[in-house]
Amino acid sequence: MTTKEILLSAKEAKTAFASITAEQKNEALAAMADALEQEAEEILTQNRLDLEAAKGTVSDVMLDRLMLTMDRIRGMADGIRDVIQLPDPVGRILTERTITDGLNLKKVSVPLGVVAIIYESRPNVTSDAAALCLKSGNVCILRGGKEAYRTSKSVVNAMRKGLRSVGLLEELINIVDDTTRASAQELMQARGYVDLLIPRGGAGLIRACVENATVPCIETGTGICSIYVDSSADLPKALKIINNAKTQRPSVCNAEETLLVNEQIAAAFLPDLKQLLVDQRIAEGNPPVELRLCEKALAIIPGTPAVSQDFDTEFLDYILAVKIVKDVREAVEHIARHSTHHSEAILTQDMNAADYFTTHVDSAALYVNASTRFTDGGMFGLGCEMGISTQKLHARGPMGLEELTSYKYIVTGDGQIRS
Amino acid sequence: MTTKEILLSAKEAKTAFASITAEQKNEALAAMADALEQEAEEILTQNRLDLEAAKGTVSDVMLDRLMLTMDRIRGMADGIRDVIQLPDPVGRILTERTITDGLNLKKVSVPLGVVAIIYESRPNVTSDAAALCLKSGNVCILRGGKEAYRTSKSVVNAMRKGLRSVGLLEELINIVDDTTRASAQELMQARGYVDLLIPRGGAGLIRACVENATVPCIETGTGICSIYVDSSADLPKALKIINNAKTQRPSVCNAEETLLVNEQIAAAFLPDLKQLLVDQRIAEGNPPVELRLCEKALAIIPGTPAVSQDFDTEFLDYILAVKIVKDVREAVEHIARHSTHHSEAILTQDMNAADYFTTHVDSAALYVNASTRFTDGGMFGLGCEMGISTQKLHARGPMGLEELTSYKYIVTGDGQIRS
Numbered sequence: 001m002t003t004k005e006i007l008l009s010a011k012e013a014k015t016a017f018a019s020i021t022a023e024q025k026n027e028a029l030a031a032m033a034d035a036l037e038q039e040a041e042e043i044l045t046q047n048r049l050d051l052e053a054a055k056g057t058v059s060d061v062m063l064d065r066l067m068l069t070m071d072r073i074r075g076m077a078d079g080i081r082d083v084i085q086l087p088d089p090v091g092r093i094l095t096e097r098t099i100t101d102g103l104n105l106k107k108v109s110v111p112l113g114v115v116a117i118i119y120e121s122r123p124n125v126t127s128d129a130a131a132l133c134l135k136s137g138n139v140c141i142l143r144g145g146k147e148a149y150r151t152s153k154s155v156v157n158a159m160r161k162g163l164r165s166v167g168l169l170e171e172l173i174n175i176v177d178d179t180t181r182a183s184a185q186e187l188m189q190a191r192g193y194v195d196l197l198i199p200r201g202g203a204g205l206i207r208a209c210v211e212n213a214t215v216p217c218i219e220t221g222t223g224i225c226s227i228y229v230d231s232s233a234d235l236p237k238a239l240k241i242i243n244n245a246k247t248q249r250p251s252v253c254n255a256e257e258t259l260l261v262n263e264q265i266a267a268a269f270l271p272d273l274k275q276l277l278v279d280q281r282i283a284e285g286n287p288p289v290e291l292r293l294c295e296k297a298l299a300i301i302p303g304t305p306a307v308s309q310d311f312d313t314e315f316l317d318y319i320l321a322v323k324i325v326k327d328v329r330e331a332v333e334h335i336a337r338h339s340t341h342h343s344e345a346i347l348t349q350d351m352n353a354a355d356y357f358t359t360h361v362d363s364a365a366l367y368v369n370a371s372t373r374f375t376d377g378g379m380f381g382l383g384c385e386m387g388i389s390t391q392k393l394h395a396r397g398p399m400g401l402e403e404l405t406s407y408k409y410i411v412t413g414d415g416q417i418r419s
Numbered sequence: 420m421t422t423k424e425i426l427l428s429a430k431e432a433k434t435a436f437a438s439i440t441a442e443q444k445n446e447a448l449a450a451m452a453d454a455l456e457q458e459a460e461e462i463l464t465q466n467r468l469d470l471e472a473a474k475g476t477v478s479d480v481m482l483d484r485l486m487l488t489m490d491r492i493r494g495m496a497d498g499i500r501d502v503i504q505l506p507d508p509v510g511r512i513l514t515e516r517t518i519t520d521g522l523n524l525k526k527v528s529v530p531l532g533v534v535a536i537i538y539e540s541r542p543n544v545t546s547d548a549a550a551l552c553l554k555s556g557n558v559c560i561l562r563g564g565k566e567a568y569r570t571s572k573s574v575v576n577a578m579r580k581g582l583r584s585v586g587l588l589e590e591l592i593n594i595v596d597d598t599t600r601a602s603a604q605e606l607m608q609a610r611g612y613v614d615l616l617i618p619r620g621g622a623g624l625i626r627a628c629v630e631n632a633t634v635p636c637i638e639t640g641t642g643i644c645s646i647y648v649d650s651s652a653d654l655p656k657a658l659k660i661i662n663n664a665k666t667q668r669p670s671v672c673n674a675e676e677t678l679l680v681n682e683q684i685a686a687a688f689l690p691d692l693k694q695l696l697v698d699q700r701i702a703e704g705n706p707p708v709e710l711r712l713c714e715k716a717l718a719i720i721p722g723t724p725a726v727s728q729d730f731d732t733e734f735l736d737y738i739l740a741v742k743i744v745k746d747v748r749e750a751v752e753h754i755a756r757h758s759t760h761h762s763e764a765i766l767t768q769d770m771n772a773a774d775y776f777t778t779h780v781d782s783a784a785l786y787v788n789a790s791t792r793f794t795d796g797g798m799f800g801l802g803c804e805m806g807i808s809t810q811k812l813h814a815r816g817p818m819g820l821e822e823l824t825s826y827k828y829i830v831t832g833d834g835q836i837r838s
Contacts, residue, residue, distance in 0.1 A: 014781075015755065015779065018778050018779045019778075097800060099793075099798060099799060099800050100793070100798050100800075103789055103793065105799060105800070110781070112811050112812070113781065113811065191629070195810075195811050195812075196811070196812060210610070210633060211610075211633050214629060214630050216810060216811070216812040218812075234834065237833075237834035240834060240836055241834060241835075241836055243836075244836035244837060245836075248836075248837060336434065354831075358827075358829045359437050359438075360434065360437045362433075362529070362532065362827075363827065364827060364828060365827070365828040365829075365830060366827060366828065366829050366830070367830045367831075367832065368829070368830070368831040368832065369831065369832045369833055369834055369835075370522055370830055370831070370832030370833075370834070370835040370836075371835065371836045371837050373836070373837035374518075374519070374522065374830060374835070374837055375828075379518060379519050379837070380518060380524060380828065381516060381518050381519075381524070391614075391635060392531050392532065392614050392615070392635070392825035393531070393614075393615060393635040393637075393812065393813045393825070394812045394813035396825050396826055396827065396828075397827075397828050406811035406812070406815050407815055408777075408781075408782065408783060408784070408785060408815065408816075409783060409784040409785065409794075409799065409815075409816050410777045410784075410785050410787070411784060411785070411786045411787070411789055411793060412773075412786075412787040412788065412789070413786065413787065413788045413789030414656075414788055414789075415653065415656035415659060415660060415788055415789070416660075416788075416789040416790065416793070417659055417660055417662075417663035417664075417667075417789075417790045417792070418663060418667060418790050418792035418793055418798070
């Protein structure tokens with residue numbers, strides 16, 4: 001099918017959700033998960049074809065992301081099953097009141113309609129996104145990277161088989177067959193067809209979507225996350241938090257990229273930091289963290305001299321930019337200039353400093369004495385996640401099922417007119 | 420100042436809101452309203468210059484919209500004072516819960532940041548928008564039409580005088596001095612500076628913003644609103660509602676443009692409709708409504724034969740497109756194809772038909788037995804309105820103060836790390 005045909009059929013299909021109950025959606029999710037496992041052989045076959053074609057053209061990290069195993073397919077199916085347990089986000093009465101002239105006004109949550117997701121090569125995004133859209137009553141249009149096309153297509157085929165088995169339209173879940181730039185561009189500009197576009201992937205993809213989309217689009221992902229260690233911080237806890245935020249999983253968007261240290265404790269703190277992130281990691285056979293240090297920090301511990309670009313870079317690697325600041329005010333100013341408004345933390349025992357930080361820093365998630373790594377739909381109790389919004393419109397931070405809904409007003413009267 | 424300089428200073432100014440209390444904002448609103456009245460002479464002088472320059476280049480309707488009087492200035496000042504009474508939308512705790520590992524998570528409402536409003540020539544938009552932005556903690560950048568520039572500038576000067584008189588930064592309210600297309604374009608593309616762009620005006624302006632904006636933008640306004648008269652409708656009430664929705668104020672977006680009539684009652688209903696909207700209005704010396712009728716309707720009453728374009732037009736005039744439909748299903752299908760998703764009504768005594776209609780029609784406001792003219796922030800109990808959103812992201816329908824906020828997550832711990 002052409003992308004235009006898919007857009008037309010997705011738009012048609014969305015009316016079907018008006019008469020699908022929460023039970024039917026859960027039945028469909030169960031059938032989709034089962035079908036994924038039943039079709040595992042076919043999915044693995046297609047995945048091998050993708051892997052062979054991709055070899056030599058993409059990095060090993062990307063190959064690993066792309067590769068499926070029976071275990072990973074089971075994980076994807078279980079991911080779909082997890083969504084069954086979550087509360088239905090549609091049909092919630094958000095407010096109800098009597099307005100002018102005795103009219104009854106209800107504000108009720110409804111699906112967005114058609115959600116398009118442009119992503120890269122992780123096959124689990126295909127099943128996760130489809131499951132979240134189905135549960136929230138949205139028709140999805142998936143447009144994955146060309147390296148993973150055969151895999152994604154076979155995953156979608158399995159899920160559509162699941163939909164058919166419970167009597168639902170397979171057009172509720174769609175995948176774009178054209179994997180050239182043209183189809184991405186077409187989705188970005190499909191006004192009247194796409195109600196929300198969500199890019200999931202690297203900074204380049206997200207920028208392309210935000211700059212070219214004429215349909216509503218949510219900016220996700222990029223995280224230049226900072227942690228500020230205040231003069232009153234509990235230093236052993238601070239070391240533990242920074243170690244976690246930087247090294248537990250450096251390739252993700254909620255990992256720490258910048259460390260701001262109060263000048264009063266820098267001389268006492270930085271040597272311990274280097275010991276933990278560099279020396280101890282080497283001793284344990286782990287990759288050490290490269291410390292990119294401002295001039296003042298370089299006078300205390302050895303490391304790489306930081307250049308200004310280092311404070312504007314999402315390293316996604318074992319690299320940490322370190323800067324000594326005068327106080328919480330300077331930390332807040334630094335963050336205002338360099339942050340991507342994802343997640344930032346203050347480590348302090350001074351509640352005034354914590355208040356100042358959480359009030360003045362304009363990011364989606366602010367932490368007091370905890371790791372930035374908690375910014376995640378599952379950790380926040382949303383049960384799942386469609387991505388992490390770094391903008392302020394509609395949804396901010398982790399997007400769960402409720403963030404995939406809109407609302408409508410229903411006003412019931414008995415002949416009222418406006419005077 | 421250049422538009423770039425205004426963007427820079429607006430971005431700087433937004434941090435000031437972090438330490439302004441609700442009381443200070445209300446004090447500022449009172450001072451802004453007083454200053455508007457104190458500066459009335461100067462505003463009227465500038466308004467006369469605008470009017471003289473505009474004469475002959477714009478329609479009489481536009482000249483009337485542009486014209487200020489002492490009474491209208493008092494009305495604008497009272498409009499600002501009304502905002503004082505509304506609850507502060509910032510700092511509301513939207514959710515609070517304990518998440519993983521004993522972390523406390525709060526979701527707190529915060530301002531969006533910098534809100535840019537591109538509008539046409541109504542001077543009251545200048546003061547309304549500034550007041551709503553101030554109350555919601557947003558720095559505003561106003562960019563009005565060139566016909567009203569002198570007036571808007573003098574209104575902004577007065578409001579800034581009010582801000583200074585209570586010790587606040589005048590940069591909280593900004594007006595763009597360049598009234599060429601270049602400045603509108605610059606606002607639409609000011610990524611990193613403008614957190615929300617709201618176009619207020621005609622369909623052309625809104626389309627230009629939605630298509631060219633790379634900053635988050637909310638589509639407002641256009642309303643092709645339909646009313647469906649079901650076979651079970653109370654016909655005298657239906658006449659009253661249609662008369663109100665079509666003729667009370669035909670130039671506004673929530674006025675009715677399309678009437679759908681169930682075929683079972685068409686022969687009984689349409690003659691009375693023509694009597695009320697055409698004959699009686701002529702007898703009373705009012706402009707009659709031009710009925711643009713589908714073929715079946717033309718067989719019942721005289722009128723203009725409708726062409727297909729009539730069902731896709733926002734007339735904003737004494738014109739009504741009329742179509743006979745088989746049942747509520749056909750009415751819903753017609754609306755799906757032609758509506759701008761603003762407001763639609765069903766007139767019926769059959770609750771199943773009403774349910775079917777409100778469930779299946781995908782518009783911001785749905786009415787059962789009431790006029791579409793109620794879609795309005797004031798009528799909905801929001802106290803005010805920044806525009807009516809016809810899209811589904813962030814805000815739908817009337818946008819009040821809450822719709823001018825975003826939220827942040829504040830997570831407080833005691834050294835928690837992610838495992």
